[in-house]
Amino acid sequence: MDLADGGDILDLIKKDGAIPEPRAKPLYKGVSEAIxxxxxxxxxxxxxxxENILLNKDRTVAKIGDFGFSRTCFDNTTGQRVLSKTYCGSAAYAAPEILKVEPYNPMISDVWSMGVVLYVLVNNRLPFVAVNDNLKDLLKHQLEKNINFDRKSLTPECKELIQKLLEPNVKQRYTMVQVLEHRWFK
Structure with a gap:
């Protein structure tokens, strides 16, 4: 197992604040490729x-960790896609379909979480916050899709990618293939 002696993304932004896009991009791309x-x-x-995105000592390489909730998305005997029904993960990073307690495609829900990670990385705060940890309130904010970008210096490409990741409609939300093909990485 690799040593992640640079802490995690949360440690990084607590120390340095919002990460400028040129520094954030390679970190985020590495994790996107892993997912x-x-x-x-x-x-x-x-x-x-x-907290599950770990960094090397120089904080130049990011890797995903903590696979305790990971699971297969296909039935081993039929090969058919299997939806998840389990609420798992952290509420602030959970996709709307999880908060609605509906069966969900966990790969598409991973994409939502990756959107929250990118938002946190470049804004140093969560995109959606619930008052008094009220999950219905959090869901309402997610479905309204009112994403505020505090940093005016963010490029239109970065903002667009975040909006594609934090799309409440699962049929319109990007896949990880689409994420890595996005013009922000060009």
Whole structure:
């Protein structure tokens, strides 16, 4: 197992504040490639959050950790896609379909969580906050899709990618393949 002696993304933003896009991009791309890889193998992570993205000593390489909630997304005998019914992960990073307590495609829910991670990385705060940890309030904010970008210096490409990731409609939300093809990485 690799040593992650640089802490995690949360440690990084607590120390440095919002991360400028040129520094955030390679960190985020590395994690996106890792999530895309596990998705191509038929697995979902189901607990993506800033604390589970680990950094090397120089804080230049990010890797995903904590696969305790991960699971296969396909039935081993039929090969059919299997939806998740379990609420897992952290509420602040959970997709609307999870908060609605509906069966969900965990790969698409991973994408939502990746959107929260990117937002936190470049804004140093969560995109949606519930008053008094009220999950119905959190869900309402997510469905309204009112994403505020505190930093005016964010590029239109970064804002667009975040909006594609934090899309409440699962049929319109990006996949990890689409994320990595986005013009923000060009």
């Amino acid at each position: 895309k890889y596990i998705h191509t193998k038929g697995f979902a992570h189901r607990d993506i959050k800033s």
